[in-house]
Amino acid sequence: MIKEFSNVHIFEYNGVFLAIDVGTLSIFELNENMKDYLLGNKVDNQEKEMMEEELTDLLKKGYFQDSGKPQSVEGILNCYNISLQNTLECPLNCSYCFSKKIKSDPRIMTKQTAHDTLQFIFNTFDEKADSFEIYFTSGGEPLSNFPIIKQVYEEGIELSIKYKKRFKTGFTTNSVLMDDEKLEYLEDAQIGMMMSVDGTEEDHNKNRIFYNGEGSYKNVIEVLEKLKNSDNVCLNNTQALTVLTPDKGSYIEVLKYLVDIGFRKVNMKLARNTEKENPLMTKDMLDDIKKKYRDLVEFLTDEILQNRWKYVIPVMDQNNMLGQIVINMALRKKVLYRCDAGKSKFSILPNGDIYPCDFMSTLPETKMGNVYSGIDSNKREKWKQLTCLELEECKYCWARYVCAGTCYYSRYMNGNKPDLIECEMMKFLMERVAEMIYRIRCDNVGKLRHLIKLVKNIKVNSHDE
Ligand code: SF4
Numbered sequence: 397m398i399k400e401f402s403n404v405h406i407f408e409y410n411g412v413f414l415a416i417d418v419g420t421l422s423i424f425e426l427n428e429n430m431k432d433y434l435l436g437n438k439v440d441n442q443e444k445e446m447m448e449e450e451l452t453d454l455l456k457k458g459y460f461q462d463s464g465k466p467q468s469v470e471g472i473l474n475c476y477n478i479s480l481q482n483t484l485e486c487p488l489n490c491s492y493c494f495s496k497k498i499k500s501d502p503r504i505m506t507k508q509t510a511h512d513t514l515q516f517i518f519n520t521f522d523e524k525a526d527s528f529e530i531y532f533t534s535g536g537e538p539l540s541n542f543p544i545i546k547q548v549y550e551e552g553i554e555l556s557i558k559y560k561k562r563f564k565t566g567f568t569t570n571s572v573l574m575d576d577e578k579l580e581y582l583e584d585a586q587i588g589m590m591m592s593v594d595g596t597e598e599d600h601n602k603n604r605i606f607y608n609g610e611g612s613y614k615n616v617i618e619v620l621e622k623l624k625n626s627d628n629v630c631l632n633n634t635q636a637l638t639v640l641t642p643d644k645g646s647y648i649e650v651l652k653y654l655v656d657i658g659f660r661k662v663n664m665k666l667a668r669n670t671e672k673e674n675p676l677m678t679k680d681m682l683d684d685i686k687k688k689y690r691d692l693v694e695f696l697t698d699e700i701l702q703n704r705w706k707y708v709i710p711v712m713d714q715n716n717m718l719g720q721i722v723i724n725m726a727l728r729k730k731v732l733y734r735c736d737a738g739k740s741k742f743s744i745l746p747n748g749d750i751y752p753c754d755f756m757s758t759l760p761e762t763k764m765g766n767v768y769s770g771i772d773s774n775k776r777e778k779w780k781q782l783t784c785l786e787l788e789e790c791k792y793c794w795a796r797y798v799c800a801g802t803c804y805y806s807r808y809m810n811g812n813k814p815d816l817i818e819c820e821m822m823k824f825l826m827e828r829v830a831e832m833i834y835r836i837r838c839d840n841v842g843k844l845r846h847l848i849k850l851v852k853n854i855k856v857n858s859h860d861e
């Protein structure tokens with residue numbers, strides 16, 4: 397490939413050559429000569445002149461070079477996203493849970509610590525921030541310490557008025573401790589909710605089980621039925637959080653099933669390896685995962701082309717691995733950080749210890765401070781500097797401005813190198829999403845505009861991990 401055109405990724409799709417321009421995230425169709433020329437293969441001299449002329453023009457317009465500004469750290473610091481681990485206890489014993497590895501004394505947050513934590517958040521974090529979002533997401537089951545959720549909601553509203561900041565709160569639950577009393581409280585509150593549900597009863601009960609081995613699916617369905625009758629939009633719009641473990645069947649069927657039983661958003665994400673010795677996801681599973689994702693992207697593309705959005709809208713969310721890629725590529729939004737961990741995203745344990753995120757809180761060496769002693773500013777600075785352009789294997793990768801170097805936790809667990817599965821899947825999905833955009837654009841540009849309009853309105857809300 398000739399030097400100035402190295403910022404392009406070329407691949408074949410159904411007999412045509414598609415190019416993803418790294419600097420602008422534009423998608424082009426190339427003819428064979430142009431493809432050969434860009435890849436540095438031999439081309440006819442006369443053709444070469446014509447192509448050079450065409451390419452010079454494109455270079456002037458900013459294509460095929462590392463142009464355009466990606467996100468800045470200042471943009472991230474507008475909104476703080478705190479995961480409060482109000483408990484590390486849980487009545488379930490799910491196969492991929494990492495909360496048992498977290499060390500904190502006590503393991504259940506007291507009212508005093510919750511109060512002090514809120515004061516810390518509103519008093520300490522950037523004055524420039526417009527909003528604070530506090531979620532009860534990981535660790536144990538948040539509903540097993542429901543008084544803290546109520547306290548944070550009520551005190552948070554008071555503090556947001558005092559400090560003139562926007563404030564939002566929500567939690568992710570496995571549903572097993574939900575009861576009428578809690579639902580009655582939630583009915584009158586503005587608290588977002590996400591339910592962990594892994595698909596059909598059979599799929600769900602493979603991993604989400606009680607200590608006696610019994611599945612928890614029936615609890616999810618009971619709660620979901622009650623939520624359908626709610627007048628509160630927060631409850632009525634409850635999202636599904638679905639972990640794609642290796643035993644999962646068709647991803648299309650998982651999505652259809654969850655939408656059909658009433659979820660408006662389905663945040664599907666691949667299970668993350670938390671054990672070096674005994675990884676849940678291994679290299680030999682990649683072909684199968686890729687096939688299921690390829691089918692899902694083709695299904696969604698067909699749906700869009702048929703003007704059917706029922707199953708498309710639930711996927712379009714920043715908390716959905718595929719949805720996030722579609723959003724960023726459709727909007728040509730370049731990112732430098734995989735997530736806001738350590739910058740404007742933190743996880744706080746029941747004892748007030750502060751970590752970059754919930755997964756990182758399993759690694760005591762990544763602790764950044766405590767709500768009583770503050771955050772180590774040097775550590776925070778290091779997180780701010782950790783863009784994909786600082787990462788050895790990523791700084792020249794064609795996928796860098798969408799992937800941004802994959803999850804920092806997975807990287808840490810993999811000896812500070814990109815996790816192979818995440819890295820391969822990111823490149824694979826970017827190609828499939830480019831095909832999706834190309835197909836829709838060729839077939840009906842109006843549908844592409846509609847998709848862009850749809851994803852533009854999606855709020856960035858990184859409420860889960
Ligand atoms: S993790 Fe892999 S796909 Fe992502 S930027 Fe790095 S090398 Fe590229």
Ligand code: SF4
Nearest residue numbers: 735753755803804805
């Ligand atoms: S993507 Fe990884 S590093 Fe970022 S918040 Fe999630 S688990 Fe943590």
